[in-house]
Amino acid sequence: MDSQIIELLSNLYQKWSGQMPSQHTELPPSGSNRRYFRLTGEGGPAIGVYNADAKENLAFVSFSQSLKKAGVNVPQIYGEDLAYGVYLQQDLGDETLYSYLVRERKLNNGEFTQELKNIYKKVLNQLSKIQTAGTEYIDFSKCYPRAAFDRQSMNWDLQYFKYYFLKLAHVVFDEQALENDYNKLMDYLLEAPCNYFLYRDFQSRNIMIVNGEPWFIDYQGGRRGALQYDVASLLFDAKADIPQSVRDEMLTYYIGQLGENQGPDFENRYYAYVLIRILQAMGAYGYRGFFEQKSHFLKSIPFALANLSNIMDNHPLPIETPELMRVLNVITTSERLLSIANTTKLKVTINSFSYKHGIPADNTGNGGGFVFDCRALPNPGRYDKYKPFTGRDKEVLDFFANERTKMNEFIEPVKQIVAISIEKYIERGFSNLAVNFGCTGGQHRSVFCAEEITRWIKETYDVEISLNHWEQKLLDVEPVKIN
Numbered sequence: 001m002d003s004q005i006i007e008l009l010s011n012l013y014q015k016w017s018g019q020m021p022s023q024h025t026e027l028p029p030s031g032s033n034r035r036y037f038r039l040t041g042e043g044g045p046a047i048g049v050y051n052a053d054a055k056e057n058l059a060f061v062s063f064s065q066s067l068k069k070a071g072v073n074v075p076q077i078y079g080e081d082l083a084y085g086v087y088l089q090q091d092l093g094d095e096t097l098y099s100y101l102v103r104e105r106k107l108n109n110g111e112f113t114q115e116l117k118n119i120y121k122k123v124l125n126q127l128s129k130i131q132t133a134g135t136e137y138i139d140f141s142k143c144y145p146r147a148a149f150d151r152q153s154m155n156w157d158l159q160y161f162k163y164y165f166l167k168l169a170h171v172v173f174d175e176q177a178l179e180n181d182y183n184k185l186m187d188y189l190l191e192a193p194c195n196y197f198l199y200r201d202f203q204s205r206n207i208m209i210v211n212g213e214p215w216f217i218d219y220q221g222g223r224r225g226a227l228q229y230d231v232a233s234l235l236f237d238a239k240a241d242i243p244q245s246v247r248d249e250m251l252t253y254y255i256g257q258l259g260e261n262q263g264p265d266f267e268n269r270y271y272a273y274v275l276i277r278i279l280q281a282m283g284a285y286g287y288r289g290f291f292e293q294k295s296h297f298l299k300s301i302p303f304a305l306a307n308l309s310n311i312m313d314n315h316p317l318p319i320e321t322p323e324l325m326r327v328l329n330v331i332t333t334s335e336r337l338l339s340i341a342n343t344t345k346l347k348v349t350i351n352s353f354s355y356k357h358g359i360p361a362d363n364t365g366n367g368g369g370f371v372f373d374c375r376a377l378p379n380p381g382r383y384d385k386y387k388p389f390t391g392r393d394k395e396v397l398d399f400f401a402n403e404r405t406k407m408n409e410f411i412e413p414v415k416q417i418v419a420i421s422i423e424k425y426i427e428r429g430f431s432n433l434a435v436n437f438g439c440t441g442g443q444h445r446s447v448f449c450a451e452e453i454t455r456w457i458k459e460t461y462d463v464e465i466s467l468n469h470w471e472q473k474l475l476d477v478e479p480v481k482i483n
Helices: 002-017 054-069 097-107 114-131 151-166 175-189 228-235 244-258 264-291 301-314 322-332 394-401 407-428 445-460 470-474
Strands: 023-026 035-040 046-050 077-081 086-090 196-198 207-210 213-216 223-225 347-354 370-373 432-439 464-469 480-482
Touching: 002 023, 002 035, 002 046, 002 077, 002 086, 023 407, 054 077, 054 086, 097 114, 097 207, 097 445, 114 196, 114 213, 114 228, 114 244, 151 175, 151 264, 151 322, 175 264, 175 322, 228 244, 228 264, 244 264, 264 301, 301 322, 347 445, 347 470, 370 407, 394 445, 407 432, 407 445, 432 445, 445 464, 445 470, 464 470
Parallel strands: 347 432, 347 464, 370 432
Antiparallel strands: 023 035, 035 046, 046 086, 077 086, 196 223, 207 213, 464 480
């Protein structure tokens, strides 16, 4: 099957660029069943996609073409063979809004800086265009699985929360009373104007940052709906953990961008849409975390519970939903659920070493890990001017910045390979992973690679990192411990 997918994607690449790809690399899996491949060659990079869901593919391709016409930053579709479930799209890189957000806040002691606010304002500018201008071009007959975020769609989300979160978390509830409250909530939500294009999963991992500008992916679930839903998805994205003051500022900015007379009623229903979005997300955390045993999804639960508490305390619904509120009070005060993410983090040990002294021993009981041989790369140590330095020094960093060293071509596939293991290790609850880089002297190439992979892991994953430069350690240079 894999060889057939690669052949189909390679043919699309050749039709687009005039050349066959020289390399293909499968990207780490996301929360869906779609498979993504990065294809490279003389024609440039592209992302190949395989998805067995034909209607979902048709929706994505159609919406991509429509949103592009509306002036929205979405990937260009280079080619498609939907009869076989494949299409080729523009490669937007690897920087998501979420990874950008995490890095910027770490660099600024957790502060939500003005630079981050400016990026979010750019995102909201594009969102208003997606929702309004997009309706002029979108073919709503391609929407899947529903043409609108209507009562049926809302009911699916609420049942998802009931059966995959409440049931699996062993929360007791009166099912008929809860259903009565669900109906009241849906009635209230559907009183809002619902004739806009609703992106459906408008969150930080579906927004790419390219040269400082936001680009958008994963809108194949789009349909008609209310304006409030997508901005609620963005600003109450659980692990993004946006401060409430920033949420308020961004909401005011967004309403101003709409250019419509949006009064208090808009905000009242906005918080009701925040509520149903959080419940839908919690259903997903329960399904992926409790049912599929993917523990990293459980880490989002405390953030979602904090968001629920915020809504209940500060923006109560203007309708009576006693059983729903009782259930939400139970889960937001549950010590078990609030502490569910406080499990031991995966520890990733990263080593640079010299082959003269051998590969560092793994004393964790995991039996070893990755070993990447850097000796094929150009060695700065062959030149006198670089001999006093290590792979952490600017002089060596500048050396490897030169494309002729092939360092980037070496390190990027390493990241993709390591990403698969990190994500699977977290999902399966493993405790240790080792990543080793070796070169002749353990001073330049291996140190550079170990530093680079450490920086990338720190920005991308919530793990414990231990970085050891073993050759430097032998010279009495202390290893680096990163929490």
